[in-house]
Amino acid sequence: MTKRRFRAAAVQTLARLGDYDHNIALATRYVDEAVRQGAELIVFPECMDTGYLFDSPDHARELAQTVVDGPFVKALSALAARHGVYIASGVTEWDPEKKKIFNSGVMFDRKGALACHYHKQFLATHDQNWFSFGERGCPVVDTDLGRIGLLICFDGRIPEIFRAMALQGAEIIVDMANFFAMDQADMWGPARAYENGVWLVAATKAGYERSIYYPGGSMIVDPKGRVAAKVPYDVHGLAVADVDPEMAADKTIYAADDKIAGRRPETYGALALPYEQTPVCGLADQPLIPSRSVTKVAAVQMHMTADAPNADAVFEMVDDTAKLGVKVLALPEYAFSPTWLPNAEEARAQAAATPAILTRLSATASLYGCLIAAPVIEREDDRLFVSTVLIGPDGARIGVYRKTHLTAEEKTWASAGDSYPVFDTPFGHIGVMSGFDAVFPETSRCLGVGAADIVLWPAALREPFERELLAVPRAEDNRVALVLANRVDSPYPGGSVVIPPNGFPMWDINVAAPRSFKLGAVMPRHVDLAVCRQKMMIPKVDMFANRLTETYAPLIAA
Template sequence: MTTRRFRAAAVQTLARLGDFDHNIALATRYVEDAVRQGAELIVFPECMDTGYLFDSPEHARSLAETIAEGPFTTALSRLARLHHVYIASGITEWDPAKEKIFNTGILYDREGRVACHYHKQFLATHDQNWFAFGERGCPVVDTDLGRIGLLICFDGRIPEIFRAMTLQGAEVIVDMANFFAMDQADMWGPARAYENGVWLVAATKAGWERSIYYPGGSMIVDPKGRVHAKVPYDTHGLAIAEVDPDAAADKSIYAGNDKIADRRPDTYGLMAKPYAETPVCGIADVPLVPSRSVTKVAAVQMHVTCPGAAETATDADVIDMVDHTAKLGAKVLVLPEYAFAERAILTAAEAGRLADREAAILAPLDRIAGAYRCLIAVPTVTRAAAGLQVTTVLLGPDGEIGRYHKAHLTAEERVWAKPGDAYPVFDTPFGRIGVMSGYDAVFPETSRCLAIAAADVVLWPASLREPFERELLAVPRAEDNRVAVVLANRVDTAYPGGSLVVPPTGFPQWDINVAAPRVTKLGAVMPKHIDLAVCRQKQMIPKVDMFANRLVDTYAPIVAA
């Protein structure tokens, strides 16, 4: 049996602004070092040829090089041919035909030929001062190392770009970056690799360039989100690891699910609509009354348990905890998945019995919602004409607000449940509320559809089975979409507890286990005040809107059957 394993190297260094000779010498030294260590794919950071922080568009134009004749590109092509390796780098490109400057990624093959040519799509504020938005889509190329896709830095903050490449068969994603913050490397890189089941080779700079500090964070991540090699912060050097492209074929999660095969592209149509045609368009310009735009939300980590469990709880205990949480002022309360079932994974018979108790479960919670003028999200099982559905019922101050039927089912749920086919967002007195239930959150499309539909708060009743569902997905689901995420998890799962509320701007500390240490106690309540105005401001930084800046014309693979 043949193997396609190879060694990859991510270079962490610092280009000198406008000094081609210096930057070519750096690249030459690192290529030679990487080759000595057996690397066949060598990746350099963003704008490695010219530096990054120009004085003006004219300054950028004076330094920008063409692919065919630029000094740095010519040097990289020669190095790739000389050492018979693949070399990827970010460059500042002048396109004479379009008369535009692009923030470009280029991959040279073993003969020094251009194998892949990419333009950065998601431009930071300063990028927009001189670079044009990308016009080359999300290319993926076949090589003898495997199928490789390119992206650049901030592109990793748009889940659609990584996803579109994965759906074209990418096994290895190369990221040429100038990371400004540690979370871009330590969270978003592994998160994108984990949710797509692909390798990531990310190279970034370390040091100061004018007003910007680059901490570093060059790394190689496997398809399960595990970091195999990383250059320490504030140092220059190489991250080198063996890459097995065949590992990217394994998209499995849980006991019998698949992170790609279980997608529901027929339900993602909103993602491909032009920004002007989406509900989120202009949501930041809709006035809010400050005194009415703050909502207290709470993840209520409480559910019925099996007899003999270390901590026991009955229906009455769950209802009592909800009542107490509402009494203390929470206005949006979320329970874990199947909160009124004894187990996190239900058989068909157990699901049927839970559905038969719908009225008995909802009645006391409806009274609590009315008494305290709050909203309670009740994850349960309901009956429809077509059969059983995993349903989250939203009860409000004046009765039932609506229902969400889980769209992405686990292997166990598929035995007895019919999936939902929509991601409704409900207007409530406490903001615009959407729901993603359990396994739904593994798919970035779910939270993306809810956010495009202008959700302020996304409720996530869960029964987590893997640590990275919380550690790598919770914060990106909030920050990528500028929504608050309320995660309520069971304590009897493979990954128990850890319920929390993630604000739309995330936490000051990137490590969720530091920012919100995991609590595994049954009955714990995690409250937080959420400012709806912050949820509706969709700019990450000035001029960088998480929705207006999306290039939806490149997302066809996401909605294709």
């Protein structure tokens, strides 16, 4: 089917608790206005039929209706049929067969028929007071607008849910939300659209519902992560934009790489394991000694350059950083190469120099009792690997990570790794992702499942959104300290940073941690391992224990 452009509308409003008549009138008014503006897909927020902050499970049950004969869904069905449009909304659903209340999403087609029915999977603390965890998986449906998937609010904080829909061919993701914080809209929405190359139409509330403040953040985001339309905060209204589903077919990144085709599903098996079978299970219950659970880490923005092709300056900066008490040091990708993207000849030359590089770094690690993550090229028999070697405080090699996701240029000379080891070190559980690896959320999630406290990211960034949209979610999604060490001669230079496991107070990384472009800059931070091992975002919301792994089959399918 040839896809065509269409207009979508995300509604930002506020439902009245328990007042179906008011909420139906509100929905009718917004549908009429969206249709007047030419919208063919109209999206309402979460629990738009009943409101959200119930008194008790009994109160929720009193208000919940079925998706067949509830007054709100019947009204939406009639509106969709009357105007010949698609309408999606969050609803409070009573399932009489399961005897459960679900936080659900529904989408009606042009004839008023139920086209898609979804249950929220990742329940917030208050959700769990009255809703059951979703039992409908990650549905994606074909429509004459394109392939559409539904999710609800907090679901967007779990990369696997969005990804499972993208892997089923979703072109447009509809998010029916009650955003509590601006970062959930301004960062996670665009981040998920960018990393999956899909459209996002997200509708949320604005205003106060009892003790809840909804700031807003309704928006439409294109597959490149760019916001096409947005309703201002604390305002009721519509975000309206033209959506071209064919844009979602373009998953390209960099010159010749692909965000979906570049995946390595055969290496992601850990993501579908039941929580009880993963190393992260029970991690927060293991005792720590406070005086020994804080470590100083640093991103060392130092590497060889075409103007200074000698490694002595790199060794000197590593030595200077270590003598100031930093215990975990990360360098940028290809730190011992004068170019940010070595060719085959340069890679072979660097591999020949690697033993001497590691010997010198081992001496520094032993002298200062620190851990150095050395990004090098290693030769094994007739193969070359993009490796990060971890050298421990005794100068011995702790282990090595071999880059799993290679760029098109690297594939001409390098072999890929096939696992995501997490190393038990004196300074915490440490994992590594190298350069392009971070574009794939599966990489950091596998490290999180593997119980990482700290994830090192040696990089030579090429696109702004790698830092601006992906860095903070990679830390917060997994509750790890993320150490990004970037080159200053790559297409998107500088900006090395250490991100704590709970992120920054201000969601915009360029405000919270302005980019430094200085060669030799050192970005240190103290990391509390106790915070890294507490994988809850908020009470009862564990970023790993609450995952419904039985719905993640698309992630590991070839």
